[in-house]
Amino acid sequence: MKEVQVNELQELLNSFANKDVYIHLETTNGAYASHFDERVFNAGAFIRNVKIRYELAKIISDTPHRVGLKMNHGWVYAQGITHYELDDKGRLLMAGLDFTGKLAVALEISETPFSY
């Protein structure tokens, strides 16, 4: 993955619009967050291999970036995106890596299902 280049990522997001795509969306502060610091409220969400179809995608140029997908009847968005790549299977993998290199958020889009 490389650091976000807004124009290039916007084009990649556009390339999946109006297609049936599988998404992976994840936010986390780590399973150990409240073990290391009991003041931390541990929360996260995870969804994988849900099929959606979006008509509009937008990346906002603030850093870290926000990416929003507008669907016919709803929304998907991720906040904190820093890196991305189009992998060798043609999947658009976006991630938000914190200052220590730990994943805080991930949004991935693929025309084929992700593994289990």
Next chain:
Amino acid sequence: MSLQPQRQILVVFPHPDDEAFSSAGTIRLYRNMGVPVTYACLTLGEMGRNLGNPPFATRESLPEIRREELKAACEVMGIDDLRMMGLRDKTVEFEDDEKMVSLVKDLIDELNPSLIITFLPGYSVHPDHEATARAVFETVRRMPKENRPTIYAVGFANNTVAEKGAPTVQIDVSSVKLDKVKALQAHASQTAWMIEENTKRSDEGQPMSDSWLHYERFYQVDLED
């Protein structure tokens, strides 16, 4: 304390590297004695957060990296029977409870272990650790008393010693300390930052306490109810 003789050991943990932190020295010592050890690793740590910045992996490429790290760690520990059980990281607790018991029961029926090494229910912090421990304990509880293996359980929640007392088994792994370090290093995607941090502290004249490289501590559980 000296190692209790064992016929067969079954190690059950959910994540590649759980075994290295908690038990690598103990496993190596038993392997040096010729005791067979099977490691059932339930997931590939697919949801590991450490991808680096700049990143060395993606969410999708991490599992294959960790699979190879796990194999390398097992080589260091002398484990030649590694079972990768195919569950997904952070979902173990949501699996059907009876399916989890069956998974453990099949391993016990096949291997007839005299000792199982796993986590301590209620004191193992990560939801996958807890789910793994629950499945193992429940499976053993359902066995006829005379057939039940001993369990060495790893507990490290902040309240463990306060509530459970000191671990009842302390194994001196000093003689295989380097193997334990190598097993940890094999899981580089998970431990490189830690090893780097320790090196830095040593450079500053403040070596991290390495007592955990000399002793491995467990709660021995012989289920009687």
